Amino acid sequence: MFRTRSQRTAVGIRHAGAAALAIVLVTLLAACSSASPSAAAGGLEIKEAWARPSMGMDRAGAVYLEIHNEGGGEDALIGASSPAAETAELHETSEGASGMMAMKPVSRIPVPAGDHAKLEPGGFHIMLIGLKAPLEVGSTIEITLRFEKAAPITVTVPVKAG
Amino acid sequence: MNRTPIPLKLVAALALGLAAGLLTAGCSLRQAADAAPTGGPTSSPAAAAASASASSPAPAGRFDYPAAAPAPRLDLVDQDGRPFELASLSGTPVLVYFGYTHCPDVCPATVGVLNQVIGRAGIPVRAIIVTVDPERDTPAALKEYLVYLPPAYIGLTGAATAIRTAADAWGVTYARIDTSSASGYAMAHTAEVYLVDAAGRLRAHYPFGTEAPAILADLARFTPR
Numbered sequence: 001m002f003r004t005r006s007q008r009t010a011v012g013i014r015h016a017g018a019a020a021l022a023i024v025l026v027t028l029l030a031a032c033s034s035a036s037p038s039a040a041a042g043g044l045e046i047k048e049a050w051a052r053p054s055m056g057m058d059r060a061g062a063v064y065l066e067i068h069n070e071g072g073g074e075d076a077l078i079g080a081s082s083p084a085a086e087t088a089e090l091h092e093t094s095e096g097a098s099g100m101m102a103m104k105p106v107s108r109i110p111v112p113a114g115d116h117a118k119l120e121p122g123g124f125h126i127m128l129i130g131l132k133a134p135l136e137v138g139s140t141i142e143i144t145l146r147f148e149k150a151a152p153i154t155v156t157v158p159v160k161a162g
Numbered sequence: 163m164n165r166t167p168i169p170l171k172l173v174a175a176l177a178l179g180l181a182a183g184l185l186t187a188g189c190s191l192r193q194a195a196d197a198a199p200t201g202g203p204t205s206s207p208a209a210a211a212a213s214a215s216a217s218s219p220a221p222a223g224r225f226d227y228p229a230a231a232p233a234p235r236l237d238l239v240d241q242d243g244r245p246f247e248l249a250s251l252s253g254t255p256v257l258v259y260f261g262y263t264h265c266p267d268v269c270p271a272t273v274g275v276l277n278q279v280i281g282r283a284g285i286p287v288r289a290i291i292v293t294v295d296p297e298r299d300t301p302a303a304l305k306e307y308l309v310y311l312p313p314a315y316i317g318l319t320g321a322a323t324a325i326r327t328a329a330d331a332w333g334v335t336y337a338r339i340d341t342s343s344a345s346g347y348a349m350a351h352t353a354e355v356y357l358v359d360a361a362g363r364l365r366a367h368y369p370f371g372t373e374a375p376a377i378l379a380d381l382a383r384f385t386p387r
Contacts, residue, residue, distance in 0.1 A: 052270050055310040060266040060345050087344045093267050098335055101268045101370060102350035105343045121271035122370055129345045162274045 043071020044111065044150045049143075049157045051128075054135040061085065061128035061135045063143055063157055067109075068116040071150075076108040077117065079146040086130025088143065093122050108148065121162060135159045233258075233356070233364040234331035236292065238320040241305040246318055248290075249362060255381055256288045258356040260334045262295035262349050263307040268370060272353060273311065278374035280314045283381055292318045294336040294351045296325055332356065359384045 049065035061084075069075055080088040093103045101122070109124050111117040119125050126143065128135075135141065137159055144154040236248045236258070248256070257276050261269035269291075276289045289312075293299035296319050299307075304317030319325070329336060336351035353370035357380055365384045368377060 052266075053310075055263070055270075055307055059264055059307075062266045062270065089343055089345070091267070091343070095370075096350065099352045100335055100337065100350040101353045102339055103265075103267060103348045104339065104341050121267055125267050127266055127343070127345060129343070162271055 043073075044069055044075060044147065044153060046145065046153055046155045047116075049155050050162070051135050051141060051157045051159045052162045053137050053159055054128075054131055057131045057134055061131055062121075063088075063126040063128065063141075064119045064121065064162075065126075065155070065157070066116050066118050067111045067145070069111045069113055072113055073149065074113050075111045075150050076148040077111060077145055078108045078148050080126045080143055081146075082128060082141055082143040084132055084135070084141040084143075085128035086132070087128075089127045089129060090124070091127050092124050111147075137161055227364045227366060231364050233358045233362055234328070236290065236318060236328055238292065238318040238324055238328060239301060241301050241308055241317040241319075243301040246316070248358070251288050252362055253360050254286050254288050255283075255360050255385060256290060256358040257377070258290045258292065258332070258358060259353075260292045260294050260329060260332070260336065260351055261353070262293050262351070263299050263303060264295065264345065265349065266345070268353050272355060272370065275372065275374050275377070276355065277312060279377050279381065280312055282374065282378055285381075285385060286314070287381065288314050288316060290316045290318055292325065292328060292334075294325065294329065294334070295338075295349045296320060296322050357381065357384070360386075 045068045047066045047068060049063065051061055051063045054061040063080075063082075067077060077090065080090065082088050090106050090109055091103050092106045092109075093101055096102055106124070109117050109119070117124065128141075139159050140156050141159065142154055143157050144152050146152050233248055233256075236246065238246050240246045257279060259269075259272055259276065261272065263269075273291075280287050280289060291304070291307075293304065299317070299319050301317075301319055304319055308315050308317050320328075334352050334354070336349055339348045339350050341348060354367045355372065355377065356367045357365050357377065359365050366380050
């Protein structure tokens with residue numbers, strides 16, 4: 001059910017242009033600041049993205065994915081948006097001392113250099129609030145991810161049963 | 163339902179108190195895996211599970227109950243607004259889960275596992291979702307939610323006090339969390355799945371993240387042939 005390699009490559013090619021542009025921009029910025037030029041926007045890659053089918057439209061949807069950072073600097077996911085929903089929020093579910101699972105909004109999800117951030121059930125996730133249509137298995141949605149350093153990345157996310 | 167936001171400090175204090183209590187009693191689930199039980203009478207399923215798994219270590223992620231322990235009561239109201247009793251499902255194994263319908267992450271993940279168990283069991287299995295959010299989860303809201311789930315599901319709600327009583331009996335804890343989210347408040351809750359056998363006995367419970375095969379294996383083990 002996960003995205004095939006060829007699909008992933010196609011998405012990668014689609015974003016190569018944006019990534020290249022971002023690298024140029026970051027390089028230009030780096031030239032006039034003390035920031036490390038290694039914080040390349042092109043160093044981020046989104047993998048294994050999927051959305052859970054929603055239960056109608058009154059309840060939030062959830063999107064999960066991995067952000068791989070092959071670049072040399074730490075980055076962070078700081079926001080998301082999607083034409084499929086009014087609002088997209090970053091949330092984290094964590095287990096408290098009493099064993100209760102609690103969910104709260106977070107302002108950033110760190111993406112360490114040479115490593116990856118994993119958004120998965122029971123952990124970090126993107127909540128889609130105010131769905132414009134139910135998320136149904138077999139359909140896809142677009143979601144744009146905003147980062148602290150890298151340029152925004154838009155990915156096509158399949159809806160599948162979790 | 164109390165509409166007053168629970169102060170964060172209070173939640174933290176409660177959580178701390180509960181954690182301290184569990185540690186003092188020597189019956190926290192995590193301790194149970196590697197610590198010897200201190201014994202003594204216990205009433206909560208969690209405590210019963212702890213002593214059971216300590217006497218014969220259970221595989222990671224699963225906690226057996228003493229075979230004779232009857233499941234605590236669930237005297238609540240179903241999605242049609244009718245009074246419900248767990249005994250009405252006698253003869254069928256039941257998976258019990260406490261959650262809420264506005265829960266976008268943990269509960270749907272657990273429901274996904276329950277769906278797999280129901281689909282693969284080869285015998286009739288029922289699943290009960292007990293809401294910990296009666297303010298939003300009225301019988302009508304549960305009924306609308308259940309449209310998206312297999313017919314094996316039953317949704318239970320009730321007065322806030324009735325739900326708290328049931329949760330206490332099952333060893334379930336929950337608390338309202340007010341956040342800045344556009345989705346409104348959230349409910350923090352323990353997210354175990356409980357397995358009740360066809361004779362109404364509580365046989366095992368599973369922490370969040372347990373996959374369907376582990377539950378299916380127990381279901382087969384606890385179902386007379």
